Amino acid sequence: MTAIPLSWWVSVATALFVIGLYATLTRKNAIAVLIGLELMLNSANINFVAFNRYTTPNQVGGQIFAVFVIAIAAAEAAVALAIIIATYRRSATVDVEDIDSMKF
Amino acid sequence: MEQLINWLANILENTSWWGLPADVSAAVIVWSVYGFILALVVAPMAMIVLTWLERKIIARIQDRIGPNRAGPFGLLQAVADAIKMLTKEDTTPAGADRVPFNIGPGLAAVAAILIYAVIPVAPGIVGTDLNIGIFYIVAVGSFGVLGILMAGWSSNNKYALLGAFRAVSQLVSYEIPMVLSLITIAVVAGSMSTVTIVDKQSWVNGGWYLIAMPVTFLLFFLSSVAEVGRSPFDLLEADSEIVAGFHVEYSGLKFGLFMIAEYVHALAVAALTATLFLGGWHGPFVTQLTASSPVAGAILGHIYFLLKVGVIVFILMWFRGTLPRFRIDQLLDFGWKFMTPVALLNLLVTAFVVKLFQPGVSTGMGYAISAGPLASFGGVGQTIALLIANLLVAFLVSLAVRAFARRSKAQALRAVAAVEN
Amino acid sequence: MAEQIVFFIFTILVLGGGIGIISTKNLYYSALFLSMTLSGMAGYFVLLNAGFLAAVQVVVYVGAIAILILFAIMLSRRMMTSSEPQTNRQTWLAAIVSPLLFIAILVLVLQVNWPVSSAAPTGDALILLGMSFLGSYVIPFEVISVLLLVALVGAIILARDTHTDTGREQ
Amino acid sequence: MQNPYIFVGILVLAALLLPVVGLGVAWFLRPHKPNPFKQSTYECGIEPIGDAWVQFKVSYYIYALVFVVFDVESVFLFPWAVAYNFLPLYALLEVIIFVAILFFALVYAWRKDALKWI
Numbered sequence: 001m002t003a004i005p006l007s008w009w010v011s012v013a014t015a016l017f018v019i020g021l022y023a024t025l026t027r028k029n030a031i032a033v034l035i036g037l038e039l040m041l042n043s044a045n046i047n048f049v050a051f052n053r054y055t056t057p058n059q060v061g062g063q064i065f066a067v068f069v070i071a072i073a074a075a076e077a078a079v080a081l082a083i084i085i086a087t088y089r090r091s092a093t094v095d096v097e098d099i100d101s102m103k104f
Numbered sequence: 105m106e107q108l109i110n111w112l113a114n115i116l117e118n119t120s121w122w123g124l125p126a127d128v129s130a131a132v133i134v135w136s137v138y139g140f141i142l143a144l145v146v147a148p149m150a151m152i153v154l155t156w157l158e159r160k161i162i163a164r165i166q167d168r169i170g171p172n173r174a175g176p177f178g179l180l181q182a183v184a185d186a187i188k189m190l191t192k193e194d195t196t197p198a199g200a201d202r203v204p205f206n207i208g209p210g211l212a213a214v215a216a217i218l219i220y221a222v223i224p225v226a227p228g229i230v231g232t233d234l235n236i237g238i239f240y241i242v243a244v245g246s247f248g249v250l251g252i253l254m255a256g257w258s259s260n261n262k263y264a265l266l267g268a269f270r271a272v273s274q275l276v277s278y279e280i281p282m283v284l285s286l287i288t289i290a291v292v293a294g295s296m297s298t299v300t301i302v303d304k305q306s307w308v309n310g311g312w313y314l315i316a317m318p319v320t321f322l323l324f325f326l327s328s329v330a331e332v333g334r335s336p337f338d339l340l341e342a343d344s345e346i347v348a349g350f351h352v353e354y355s356g357l358k359f360g361l362f363m364i365a366e367y368v369h370a371l372a373v374a375a376l377t378a379t380l381f382l383g384g385w386h387g388p389f390v391t392q393l394t395a396s397s398p399v400a401g402a403i404l405g406h407i408y409f410l411l412k413v414g415v416i417v418f419i420l421m422w423f424r425g426t427l428p429r430f431r432i433d434q435l436l437d438f439g440w441k442f443m444t445p446v447a448l449l450n451l452l453v454t455a456f457v458v459k460l461f462q463p464g465v466s467t468g469m470g471y472a473i474s475a476g477p478l479a480s481f482g483g484v485g486q487t488i489a490l491l492i493a494n495l496l497v498a499f500l501v502s503l504a505v506r507a508f509a510r511r512s513k514a515q516a517l518r519a520v521a522a523v524e525n
Numbered sequence: 526m527a528e529q530i531v532f533f534i535f536t537i538l539v540l541g542g543g544i545g546i547i548s549t550k551n552l553y554y555s556a557l558f559l560s561m562t563l564s565g566m567a568g569y570f571v572l573l574n575a576g577f578l579a580a581v582q583v584v585v586y587v588g589a590i591a592i593l594i595l596f597a598i599m600l601s602r603r604m605m606t607s608s609e610p611q612t613n614r615q616t617w618l619a620a621i622v623s624p625l626l627f628i629a630i631l632v633l634v635l636q637v638n639w640p641v642s643s644a645a646p647t648g649d650a651l652i653l654l655g656m657s658f659l660g661s662y663v664i665p666f667e668v669i670s671v672l673l674l675v676a677l678v679g680a681i682i683l684a685r686d687t688h689t690d691t692g693r694e695q
Numbered sequence: 696m697q698n699p700y701i702f703v704g705i706l707v708l709a710a711l712l713l714p715v716v717g718l719g720v721a722w723f724l725r726p727h728k729p730n731p732f733k734q735s736t737y738e739c740g741i742e743p744i745g746d747a748w749v750q751f752k753v754s755y756y757i758y759a760l761v762f763v764v765f766d767v768e769s770v771f772l773f774p775w776a777v778a779y780n781f782l783p784l785y786a787l788l789e790v791i792i793f794v795a796i797l798f799f800a801l802v803y804a805w806r807k808d809a810l811k812w813i
Binding site: 003004006007008009010011012014015016017018019020021022023025026029031032034035036038039042045046049050051052053054055056057058059060061063064066067068070071072073074075076077078079081082083084085086088 | 527528529532536539540543544546547552555556559562563566569570572573574575577578581582585586589590593594596597598600601615616618619620622623624626627630631634635639640641642644645646650653654657658662665669672673675676677679680681683684
Binding site for chain 4: 138139140142143144147148189190191192193194195198206209210213214217218220221231232233234235236239240242269272273276277279280283284287288290291294295296356357358360361364432433436437440441444445448451452455456458459462463465471473
């Protein structure tokens with residue numbers, strides 16, 4: 001499995017992270033922000049699994065972390081989307097800039 | 105598969121004039137051929153044969169003759185239908201999201217075909233023996249859900265969207281009992297590989313899982329019927345309620361792709377049930393025959409497997425011919441408030457029984473597992489114990505259901521009395 | 526060689542989906558692009574000998590999270606019809622900072638000479654996974670179930686229409 | 696033995712070929728005569744009123760929510776099931792606790808009428 005160097009995985013993970021970061025920073029829509037967060041979590045997963053595969057191929061620590069990350073991402077998405085739906089119902093917007101009544 | 109690969113590999117290796125690069129091995133070529141046949145021949149054939157069979161069987165159930173004009177016994181009727189689908193005009197509703205609208209049916213069909221990759225049809229003949237076999241099936245099913253949601257949302261039609269919402273609610277609700285019953289099987293077989301699961305169902309190892317785990321079988325079978333969306337769980341396309349569900353706006357071959365997806369999926373469920381509970385290709389003389397002549401054993405295995413699949417397919421059609429449709433609230437209640445708790449209970453009870461029959465193993469992790477107290481009874485003993493445990497679960501569940509029914513009946517009576525006063 | 530080609534195909538899925546997410550205005554398309562990225566990730570995991578994780582990725586992300594996101598988008602549909610730009614004032618800043626961050630991370634990370642082991646994986650990773658979940662990682666394993674319980678309770682409380690309870694629904 | 700997932704990849708390609716070839720053939724065979732009436736959405740014969748993308752009720756979302764939680768649970772139970780024979784008895788106990796906590800989640804959703812079709 002040496003056909004693909006480890007640096008490729010790291011590069012792809014970084015690229016995905018930056019894309020997710022960009023989406024999170026620039027989007028107005030709360031759901032789009034959440035999608036950006038999911039991208040960042042996924043880029044972390046690439047690193048977990050790739051380093052597990054390349055540095056300790058006989059153990060599964062990285063894979064276990066990735067499973068936990070996925071599980072936590074699911075819990076996070078469920079709660080975040082519920083918050084978004086509740087906010088939408090209350091103030092008819094999902095624009096993160098308009099949801100500011102707790103700022104003061 | 106192994107023998108087949110070796111046999112074909114011998115032929116292929118002598119043909120240097122193929123001019124293929126050296127790292128493309130013969131096995132890959134054989135697999136490719138197998139895969140393409142599976143996707144391009146078996147899938148459309150499944151649709152053509154099954155639609156004909158279904159119309160015939162339902163006609164007989166309803167005391168009719170069914171299609172009988174095109175060809176002998178109306179056999180060509182399904183072919184005629186397929187040609188009609190190919191030549192029908194394909195309309196896209198105005199305001200539809202074109203790209204997802206066109207991807208949706210394809211995704212559903214691909215997802216249904218992918219299930220066949222892990223179904224062993226005869227000794228040694230399987231697409232691929234994944235170690236996550238049954239989990240792979242669950243994963244592939246997810247794409248079908250996505251296809252349905254895409255189709256319903258992109259159609260720009262209220263009925264389609266409503267149908268997609270209903271369909272997805274139903275599919276996700278019944279995925280849970282299905283997954284839990286799959287986990288139960290994995291506990292008993294000690295593996296998720298479909299090949300291993302079939303091997304474990306030989307008579308030496310304790311026989312069919314249908315005998316050992318009838319409750320698990322019912323849970324799995326009913327929830328898979330719901331996953332395919334066939335009667336009595338055919339709310340996804342309840343013609344009389346939401347016109348046709350998520351595929352109202354589809355015409356021509358795109359509609360046909362949804363039909364292919366449905367029938368291919370139905371056949372896959374039948375094949376899966378036969379694999380997981382009816383011992384797959386197991387039957388008299390298969391093992392002996394395979395030892396002497398792999399090809400003959402494979403043919404016999406195919407025959408047994410197809411017979412079992414045929415029985416399940418017939419049961420599916422029998423359901424359709426006789427059972428009325430669920431109401432959506434009943435359907436979801438049945439899934440969440442009955443199937444899921446029963447599946448959880450069944451999983452824990454099965455795990456407990458399996459522990460009693462646990463063989464002693466050394467784990468290589470610094471500790472060894474000693475054999476369970478009943479390990480000496482072997483596979484057959486485990487089957488009997490599992491059967492008893494399953495019947496116990498069924499009995500407990502029936503008690504609970506009866507108590508629940510009595511309580512809700514009393515509640516209803518009290519409500520009526522309150523109104524009358 | 527073949528592996529590298531497969532890697533590039535999956536990279537097109539993953540990064541193409543990512544670029545689709547940040548370039549489309551339609552939230553529905555973003556969610557579909559997200560599913561594309563997630564499927565590509567499953568392919569990555571297969572390449573990395575983590576077949577189980579690939580299936581987990583598809584089951585949880587494509588089968589559950591993407592569906593949940595699509596449901597949420599459909600439930601809050603009204604704001605998607607607005608023709609306003611979907612990006613906020615930080616866009617230009619982010620457009621400058623993100624590539625810089627990308628280059629900075631890459632320069633940093635690729636300098637390190639990681640101790641790569643060339644050993645081939647032995648044994649069934651699946652059994653190892655199961656043994657680890659109930660061995661060294663048993664506390665996180667139990668905590669996850671509590672986390673899921675809490676998430677469910679919280680999400681139900683938040684998402685439920687409080688108006689329906691009091692019968693004030695029109 | 697090669698990577699078993701190669702076959703899955705091949706099957707994906709083959710399965711993709713089915714809709715692509717089918718729709719391609721149908722493209723040449725079928726008539727193309729669109730008109731506004733054909734292209735209007737179906738609404739039992741009457742003129743469609745308004746956009747189809749109307750808002751739907753939240754109970755669909757709640758079913759999906761409960762599903763996500765149980766889906767994630769099943770992900771953790773699969774490796775346990777495979778490794779079951781290699782695990783000591785306490786593993787069964789741990790899983791009983793694990794399942795019991797999630798069963799409590801189901802009971803909670805049930806008692807709060809989140810699983811009730813309104």
